[in-house]
Amino acid sequence: xxxxxxxxxxxxxxxxxxxxxxxxxxxxxxxxxxxxxxxxxxxxxxxxxxxxxxxxxxxxxxxxxxxxxxxxxxxxxxxxxxxxxxxxxxxxxxxxxxxxxxxxxxxxxxxxxxxxxxxxxxxxxxxxxxxxxxxxxxxxxxxxxxxxxxxxxxxxxxxxxxxxxxxxxxxxxxxxxxxxxxxxxxxxxxxxxxxxxxxxxxxxxxxxxxxxxxxxxxxxxxxxxxxxxxxxxxxxxxxxxxxxxxxxxxxxxxxxxxxxxxxxxxxxxxxxxxxxxxxxxxxxxxxxxxxxxxxxxxxxxxxxxxxxxxxxxxxxxxxxxxxxxxxxxxxxxxxxxxxxxxxxxxxxxxxxxxxxxxxxxxxxxxxxxxxxxxxxxxxxxxxxxxxxxxxxxxxxxxxxxxxxxxxxxx
Amino acid sequence: xxxxxxxxxxxxxxxxxxxxxxxxxxxxxxxxxxxxxxxxxxxxxxxxxxxxxxxxxxxxxxxxxxxxxxxxxxxxxxxxxxxxxxxxxxxxxxxxxxxxxxxxxxxxxxxxxxxxxxxxxxxxxxxxxxxxxxxxxxxxxxxxxxxxxxxxxxxxxxxxxxxxxxxxxxxxxxxxxxxxxxxxxxxxxxxxxxxxxxxxxxxxxxxxxxxxxxxxxxxxxxxxxxxxxxxxxxxxxxxxxxxxxxxxxxxxxxxxxxxxxxxxxxxxxxxxxxxxxxxxxxxxxxxxxxxxxxxxxxxxxxxxxxxxxxxxxxxxxxxxxxxxxxxxxxxxxxxxxxxxxxxxxxxxxxxxxxxxxxxxxxxxxxxxxxxxxxxxxxxxxxxxxxxxxxxxxxxxxxxxxxxxxxxxxx
Numbered sequence: 150x151x152x153x154x155x156x157x158x159x160x161x162x163x164x165x166x167x168x169x170x171x172x173x174x175x176x177x178x179x180x181x182x183x184x185x186x187x188x189x190x191x192x193x194x195x196x197x198x199x200x201x202x203x204x205x206x207x208x209x210x211x212x213x214x215x216x217x218x219x220x221x222x223x224x225x226x227x228x229x230x231x232x233x234x235x236x237x238x239x240x241x242x243x244x245x246x247x248x249x250x251x252x253x254x255x256x257x258x259x260x261x262x263x264x265x266x267x268x269x270x271x272x273x274x275x276x277x278x279x280x281x282x283x284x285x286x287x288x289x290x291x292x293x294x295x296x297x298x299x300x301x302x303x304x305x306x307x308x309x310x311x312x313x314x315x316x317x318x319x320x321x322x323x324x325x326x327x328x329x330x331x332x333x334x335x336x337x338x339x340x341x342x343x344x345x346x347x348x349x350x351x352x353x354x355x356x357x358x359x360x361x362x363x364x365x366x367x368x369x370x371x372x373x374x375x376x377x378x379x380x381x382x383x384x385x386x387x388x389x390x391x392x393x394x395x396x397x398x399x400x401x402x403x404x405x406x407x408x409x410x411x412x413x414x415x416x417x418x419x420x421x422x423x424x425x426x427x428x429x430x431x432x433x434x435x436x437x438x439x440x441x442x443x444x445x446x447x448x449x450x451x452x453x454x455x456x457x458x459x460x461x462x463x464x465x466x467x468x469x470x471x472x473x474x475x476x477x478x479x480x481x482x483x484x485x486x487x488x489x490x491x492x493x494x495x496x497x498x499x500x501x502x503x504x505x506x507x508x509x510x511x512x513x514x515x516x517x518x519x520x521x522x523x524x525x526x527x528x529x530x531x532x533x534x535x536x537x538x539x540x541x542x543x544x545x546x547x548x549x550x551x552x553x554x555x556x557x558x559x
Numbered sequence: 560x561x562x563x564x565x566x567x568x569x570x571x572x573x574x575x576x577x578x579x580x581x582x583x584x585x586x587x588x589x590x591x592x593x594x595x596x597x598x599x600x601x602x603x604x605x606x607x608x609x610x611x612x613x614x615x616x617x618x619x620x621x622x623x624x625x626x627x628x629x630x631x632x633x634x635x636x637x638x639x640x641x642x643x644x645x646x647x648x649x650x651x652x653x654x655x656x657x658x659x660x661x662x663x664x665x666x667x668x669x670x671x672x673x674x675x676x677x678x679x680x681x682x683x684x685x686x687x688x689x690x691x692x693x694x695x696x697x698x699x700x701x702x703x704x705x706x707x708x709x710x711x712x713x714x715x716x717x718x719x720x721x722x723x724x725x726x727x728x729x730x731x732x733x734x735x736x737x738x739x740x741x742x743x744x745x746x747x748x749x750x751x752x753x754x755x756x757x758x759x760x761x762x763x764x765x766x767x768x769x770x771x772x773x774x775x776x777x778x779x780x781x782x783x784x785x786x787x788x789x790x791x792x793x794x795x796x797x798x799x800x801x802x803x804x805x806x807x808x809x810x811x812x813x814x815x816x817x818x819x820x821x822x823x824x825x826x827x828x829x830x831x832x833x834x835x836x837x838x839x840x841x842x843x844x845x846x847x848x849x850x851x852x853x854x855x856x857x858x859x860x861x862x863x864x865x866x867x868x869x870x871x872x873x874x875x876x877x878x879x880x881x882x883x884x885x886x887x888x889x890x891x892x893x894x895x896x897x898x899x900x901x902x903x904x905x906x907x908x909x910x911x912x913x914x915x916x917x918x919x920x921x922x923x924x925x926x927x928x929x930x931x932x933x934x935x936x937x938x939x940x941x942x943x944x945x946x947x948x949x950x951x952x953x954x955x956x957x958x959x960x961x962x963x964x965x966x967x968x969x
Contacts, residue, residue, distance in 0.1 A: 338785060339782055339785045340781075340782060340784075340785025340786050340787075340790075341781075341785075341786060341790050342785070342787060342790070345790060357784060359784065361830055361831075371750075371751075371937055372749055372750055372913065372914060372937070372939065372940075373817065373819035373821060373842045373844075373913075374750075374767060374769065374817065374842075374844050374912075374913030374914045374915070375748060375749045375750025375751075375752070375912070375913035375914050375937065375939075376750050376751060376817070376913070376937060377750075377752060377814050377815065377817060378806075378809055378810050378813075378814070378816070378817055378818075379810075379814070380750075380751050380752070380755060380937070383806075383819075385802065385820050385821070385823060386802060386803075386806050386820070388799070389798070389799035389800075389802035389803045389806070389820070390799075390803055391799075392795065392796060392799035393796075393799045393800055393803045396788075396793075396796050396799070399788055400788050400789075403788075404787050404788070404789070405787065406788070407783065407784065407786070407787060407788055408788075409783035409793075409830075409831070409832075409833050409834075410795050410796070410799070410834070411783060411795070411825070411827075411828070411829050411830045411831060411832050411833065411834055412825065412828050412829060412830050413795060413823050413825050413828070413834075413837075414828070415821070415822065415823050417821075418821070418822050418823070418824070419821050419822060420771055420819075420821045420822050420840040420842050421771075421819070421821060421842050422819075422821050423819050423821065424819075424820070424821055424823075427823075430830040432783045432784075432830050432831050434783075434784050502784075502785070503782065503783075503784030503785035503786070504782060504784045504785050505784075527781055527782070527785065527786060527790070529782065529785075530782075
């Protein structure tokens with residue numbers, strides 16, 4: 150079978166579930182579009198000889214039993230939901246890549262020695278309800294009824310009502326995941342690193358840790374005309390020094406450290422008043438916990454130092470502090486070898502993921518790794534999200550080679 | 560008569576018109592409170608032997624005829640309106656200082672050689688309707704019917720209806736102002752310079768020129784995790800460099816140059832997105848036109864330079880460009896001499912006004928100057944606005960001395 154045409158047919162078919170006239174998909178958890186997609190996927194897999202199974206919340210598995218070590222299962226997949234006006238690749242590509250790779254292996258080599266499983270996770274984005282990773286957290290028995298029992302979507306539909314309407318319900322007993330020996334997630338990069346370095350495959354060695362802060366600086370609001378520079382406690386000036394110094398320092402330290410000042414809210418935010426207060430965000434990420442912690446110390450020091458210099462009071466709230474997730478070394482190595490075989494040395498790159506993925510949940514329980522394909526201009530969470538089809542095919546081929554090594558080799 | 564007790568009685572009486580229970584005043588143009596205040600002032604002046612006259616829009620004059628040069632008139636006053644929840648001194652103090660100074664002169668020295676006039680301008684703040692300087696602009700025949708004919712207040716009341724309801728109407732013929740030989744406006748500083756330097760009188764040599772800009776920087780919005788520092792076009796980082804560099808430079812150049820970045824609006828203003836766009840304001844003021852223009856060139860150069868460095872596009876909109884207003888040299892000199900006599904060398908300071916005042920309109924047509932008294936902690940446009948009564952009295956005494964020199968001396 151031809152990988153490209155098989156993928157293109159499936160991509161066309163599934164992009165229609167929630168597909169938008171201008172391109173892209175809106176396919177939110179437990180919506181009609183979502184429901185149509187998961188049932189169509191179930192049907193597709195069954196037609197293809199996969200044994201399918203929904204868990205209670207709607208995660209869908211499709212299985213080919215292994216001939217020699219059926220109890221050892223090699224799994225691949227991603228999430229089936231999208232953000233509002235998202236692209237056709239974020240999540241969906243990881244599911245369809247697994248389908249095409251396993252179909253192709255079966256067509257070429259027949260029954261595997263170890264079992265192969267496709268996984269379509271119900272939800273990762275947190276775009277309809279204020280809860281993310283519902284799929285993977287249920288997969289590992291982490292999600293609690295209490296977490297979502299009281300939440301509703303933007304139109305007031307309760308989480309549990311939407312779930313039950315779709316034919317699913319809360320988990321009543323624990324899932325078993327110990328039979329899974331490896332999990333590989335294929336995903337678009339959602340960044341520009343691969344494109345910029347002209348690579349077609351990213352072998353992911355980990356998902357960055359991140360710290361997120363809300364910082365408040367309080368100076369004094371004053372008349373912009375009658376207050377000389379020397380008598381000001383200007384919160385925006387203090388912010389700009391902090392942003393400037395920390396950006397310079399992060400550039401000096403270099404990749405993969407990133408720092409972002411995404412939100413800036415001065416008070417009163419008026420042209421002719423010296424801003425007496427500002428609240429801003431810091432998002433800081435690194436794959437190495439020690440280096441992330443070290444930079445966090447520099448963040449604290451810089452804010453304190455500048456606040457003293459500028460005569461403002463500071464309040465630093467570190468409200469997210471997620472550790473980096475390292476991928477399984479043996480699997481990373483398998484993917485490297487597969488990439489080497491399929492695309493050659495010049496076309497792949499070992500890299501970390503700057504974004505969160507289902508794999509960060511999986512990696513805590515079972516051997517997990519990811520592989521990336523490039524995102525054109527780094528665009529994602531947008532209907533313009535795209536990847537050259539040649540790169541998508543290379544991604545599927547590398548996955549196929551990895552699965553071949555893991556499931557067909559003794 | 561005792562200046563302090565006279566002033567305190569008048570201040571108490573007039574603060575009641577629009578007075579708020581927690582202190583301060585809301586007295587908006589053509590409101591009931593405003594109307595009560597101007598009519599009470601008319602009555603007060605008439606009782607005191609002033610000949611009063613409203614112009615068509617509600618500016619109120621009170622006159623004592625000069626014995627020898629009645630056609631030469633020395634005028635003092637300010638505006639009678641306030642901002643919403645304003646203080647009891649901004650505007651009102653200038654009117655009452657003129658009343659008390661002239662009452663006191665008359666009580667002490669009888670009829671002046673030249674005529675004395677008090678002026679209570681109808682409006683300066685632009686707080687009810689989107690139009691400022693309605694009083695002084697009508698005084699000099701500058702305000703146009705067309706400017707306000709279509710405007711309304713926040714509750715939808717048309718400007719012209721409010722005006723007619725108050726018993727006033729559009730100007731149908733030109734005011735004569737050529738008979739006024741000097742105008743002196745007493746005002747609170749609305750800044751912290753006098754307080755900080757322990758001065759009780761500011762002799763104002765000019766009102767600063769100001770340039771106001773809206774600057775837009777466009778980079779590229781990107782994922783805060785997947786976009787390495789080197790692949791970003793971060794508009795907030797570019798803003799922070801600009802604010803930092805221009806603040807440093809303004810501090811280096813020194814007083815009276817001020818620059819303020821009061822408004823900062825990043826897009827999308829979210830913690831985990833590299834901000835692709837930011838719109839911010841610049842408010843820049845200086846008393847010297849050449850120095851203001853020179854710094855404006857530095858502003859342009861800095862924005863261009865940083866934008867190139869950071870790979871963002873810039874758009875600079877200079878939407879306000881007001882020239883500095885110089886006060887009349889002879890009058891400034893008179894006020895200096897009076898301050899020297901009343902408070903002594905160590906207690907007064909020659910300074911520019913960083914805020915706009917009615918005097919900037921007057922100075923274009925007749926010899927004008929201002930004198931300031933300190934503002935406690937620089938607070939104004941706020942119910943907390945206050946000045947030590949001793950400083951208010953000194954302000955009135957200096958005004959009295961100036962008026963004495965101008966109206967009673969041959």
